[in-house]
Amino acid sequence: MRLFECILLLCLVVCALSVAFTKDLLTSIIIFMSYSLIMCLIWMILQSPDLAITEAAVGAGVTSILFFLTLKKIRAIRKEGQDEQEEG
Amino acid sequence: MSFVQNFPFFSIIIAMFSGIVSSVLDGKKARNLSLGMIAVTTALSAGTLIFCLGTGESYTFMMGHFPAPWGNEIRAGILEGVTAVFFGVVMFLAVIGGLKHTAEDVEEKKLNLFYIMIDLMLSSLLALVYTNDLFTAYVFVEINTIAGCGLIMIRQKGRSMSAAIRYMIMSQLGSGLFLIGLSLLYDVTGHLLMSPAKESVNMLVAAGSYRIPMLVIMAVIGVGLAIKSGLYPFHYWIPDTYGYATPTASAVLSGLVSKGYIFLLIKIFYRVLGYENLVSSQMANVLYVFGITGMVMGSVHAIYETDTRRMTAYSSVAQIGYIFMGIGLGTSHGMVAAIFHIFTHSATKALLFISAVGLYEVSGDKKDYISLRGAGYRNPLAGIGFTVGSLSMVGFPMLSGFISKLLFATSALESPHKMLPTLIVLAVSTTLNAVYFLRLVITLYSRRRPGDAPVPETAPRGSWQLKLAILCFIGVNLVLGLASQPIVRAITDGLAVFG
């Protein structure tokens, strides 16, 4: 169990670093989502199911949805801008 | 237990409740509710203050059925009472003074949301003043931050939104550091309430254990709250934030929000970490150095600015430097001076921002200070208000700034190592203050030149609310300047029972 926990913690650090270094935003959001899920597992190991359930619903769920929506909105705005440019 | 002792709790809850109710009201009703709420909470705080002055002691108030180390608690004393009354008064006048501009700057349908921010801002400030629990402090710091961000970006201009995101980023950095400091503190003491936490901190210090964590805790909490209150090296968000928000928001943010954090910092230093530990661990000296750098650099930046409101904002950086210098002096007199300067600065800065609005109104809303030439004749009351504020900042006798400078100077005489640098920096900073504030005042009262931009023909639009607010602020300044003795005594007494 201890070994498993260490591996998970290592994964966390790797995820955090790759969030910092990936160039594509969608990729980094997905990595961030998996970061939340790993965090949720660690909290399960640390005997706090309350936190795990909240993190799964909020961190991996709602926060990621909000990030995705932001990205989508930005794409929509960008598209609009491009259309306008072509017309002009 | 007398009924008056419930008042701090009532004031926090009333402020929160009116915020919640405002979400379904329309703008005007929300405004009236908000104004009424601020008046009521100020009265309640005054009641608390009178009660505490009568007993001369502080008391704790259980939030729930469980006593100290288990349940939440708030605590009220003379110092808390004075601060709460003062915050209430400044908030009320700032809201009154900016009423007309608020209605112009905010979309009509979103006006009630603005007053929700004001209500929750006041409740969080009161909670920060009264709280006796570290984690409650964290939660209300967050409310304060988000409400502050809301107040900045409610104007929905490009510049104010970019200022808002900058403010949010810096505040989040501060909150993150503050939270990790709390976690470390919880780890080594096992308490979140201030009084038990202080007991175990004292035990740890006496036993000499956990030296490194204690040092890091002090550093991290100090830096976190210093970032949030805008001490010099972390001040980059201040000019944009104060310069481009709606007038009420500028006055509230500069006058109250940063002061709330500083008050919390003083509270944590006194009631948890122990001021003597702070002094012996050299953290006080670090704050002192930051403070005196800020005093000089803030003023230098202000001299280079041409936009009046940004200039005033940079002067805030310098004044926050004064407060941290007072904390860093390491004597109780220095602390009294710092707390008195909190009051001075919030009254004066709010006065400056509000009367600057009155001057802009008659000069065609130009940002440049040159365009204010002659504005003092066009809107006399705002001109007088701005002059009084400037003179107070410079340290003119009879006004509040003079008293706080006097207090700083006398307290500096007590600490032999810091006496010389403090006095020199005080003199330099006062000179620099005089340079840019008097330049502004002279501009206000100089004749217009032929090349100046034409002044709009409209008569001075200064509403009666603005005039009332300016008059009251001048009054507050004079009270702080002329009748400073009882206030200083109250602060001294309050600090004595604070630890």
Next chain:
Amino acid sequence: MSRRKDNYETSRWLKFKRWMDGETDPLSVGMDPIEVIPEEKMRERRKDFARRKAYDEELSRIRVSSAGKTEIMKARGIRYFQKFYKIMSVILCLGIILVLLWTVAALPVTGGAGNPANNEVAARYIEKGLQETGAVNIVTGMILDYRAFDTFGESCVLFIASCCVLVLLRLDADSKNESIRKMIAESDDRHFEPKDDIILQKCACVLVPVIMIFGIYIILNGHLSPGGGFSGGAVLGSGLILYLNAYGYEKMSRLFTEKVYRRTTLCALTFYCLAKSYSFFTGANHLESGIPVGTPGAILSSGLILPLNICVGLVVACTMYVFYTLFRKGGM
């Protein structure tokens, strides 16, 4: 590129590397990747912006600034600053980590029963929590009874954040300029809204009730099992979002409008505020609160905790849903 061998071209490593660099995006076929813009493009981009400004009604008054000398100077200054930035960021990161590691090395060992944090405070929560609060889940009992003021503050944080998002993203139909933008936003949204996607609808048909029931279970059993108002509310909110995605705004508006949102949050928060004020007031004045604790373990037990959990759950579910709709189209 052309001189590379075929097997390298198709190797997984290259694909992975490209994916990491954001060149190709296997996950979003047909969508253009949003990447971090290199500095060289900045001036170009700013010109784009200037051109775009002409279309913008609000910004039309602002004259397109000619790319004068100052601008180039600024861009160059920023480029130098950025290199400095990168080096500084690494140094700062390492510095913070080292200081904190130095601290951690001096902290008590994790998992030790005798650590300072495991003192009489935690002991009382465990030993007497069941009798004093009636909650089987000690954490819930702690946050909703012993330290309820914090939790009330926390709901206010959520409330004020939703107010700020409303300020930023709600498009009111009244004002002239905004109405145009609302139309744009709506027409845009229809691009993305799946119209009668049969697979999604059938899946949602099965999943939405399950998610809802799970969310309600978490809320109602907050004092008996892991979970509580907040996590349950988030689950409920995501159920609502799924329903919205499958069936569209029209069907949703029969069930949930802005009025419903406002009233629900108002009622829930008012009840929360009044209930907790009553309990704080009686507690501080040493009065009996008169709220029965009930038999621990039963669903109707533990005094105010169950209704408070329901309130928090409602607020959170509504807020999450409202965040979603505001982000998507700026209204409900």
Next chain:
Amino acid sequence: MIQHLLLNIEETAAVILFGVGFTILLLHRNLIKKIMGMNIMDTATYLFLASKGYITGRAVPIVVDGVQEVEAYINPVPSGLVLTGIVVSVSTTALMLSLTIRLYERYHSLDLDEILIMAKEEEQT
């Protein structure tokens, strides 16, 4: 020191994550990355707190079979604090993301420095 760090492996990981998140929040230029950095920083603090409540060999703080000895359960305080903290961080995330959307609508950029320059130019002209 290294040995002690290995004993406190959760805290070690937490402070490393804190440093990474802090740096992303402070110095990354992309706004969305900044927000993610803020989230990483917050969750790192929560991991730190949660590991402070953990006691080896003890169970979840939910009373089972009426056992109410201190020796049976882990410390419930940090869990409660973290629950509160998670709500705070999701609220600030939503607020900052909505600000990002508004800024992108206006300036068509996610780069904070660029946004600040453009805002300044817009003001001056």
